[in-house]
Amino acid sequence: RAGGSDAALLEQVGVTLRALHDVGLRHRDLQVKNLLVVPDPVPQCPLVVLDLDRCRLGPALRVDERVAGVSRLLRSALKQGLLPPGPLAASLDVCLPLFEAYGTTSGLAAGELARRARRDLSRGLWRHPWWWARGP
Numbered sequence: 358r359a360g361g362s363d364a365a366l367l368e369q370v371g372v373t374l375r376a377l378h379d380v381g382l383r384h385r386d387l388q389v390k391n392l393l394v395v396p397d398p399v400p401q402c403p404l405v406v407l408d409l410d411r412c413r414l415g416p417a418l419r420v421d422e423r424v425a426g427v428s429r430l431l432r433s434a435l436k437q438g439l440l441p442p443g444p445l446a447a448s449l450d451v452c453l454p455l456f457e458a459y460g461t462t463s464g465l466a467a468g469e470l471a472r473r474a475r476r477d478l479s480r481g482l483w484r485h486p487w488w489w490a491r492g493p
């Protein structure tokens with residue numbers, strides 16, 4: 358909203374999620390409204406994560422937990438109308454900076470993360486009003 362680049366913000370989200378997942382933070386309610394953009398970000402974690410009351414800290418997240426966390430955040434972005442309407446694949450293509458910034462971790466390359474997140478999202482989104490209102 359302050360005129361920053363969407364790609365730059367998505368990169369910040371990717372870097373932040375990667376840092377959280379690497380230290381083992383399991384956020385039970387990860388959604389866009391729980392990410393705070395700060396004016397002078399720290400390079401390792403450029404966003405502040407809110408609503409930590411139900412979080413757990415443990416070993417670094419497994420691949421399936423990482424995909425679930427990213428999918429949860431993207432589902433929130435879709436529901437809030439922050440991603441373009443239309444087919445799911447096209448909506449998630451704009452998230453490429455997030456996937457690339459998240460980087461290769463635990464054998465999960467950016468392309469594989471994107472593919473798994475897309476599959477994970479498509480499983481349950483048809484139940485939500487967003488799915489039916491998104492157009493052809």
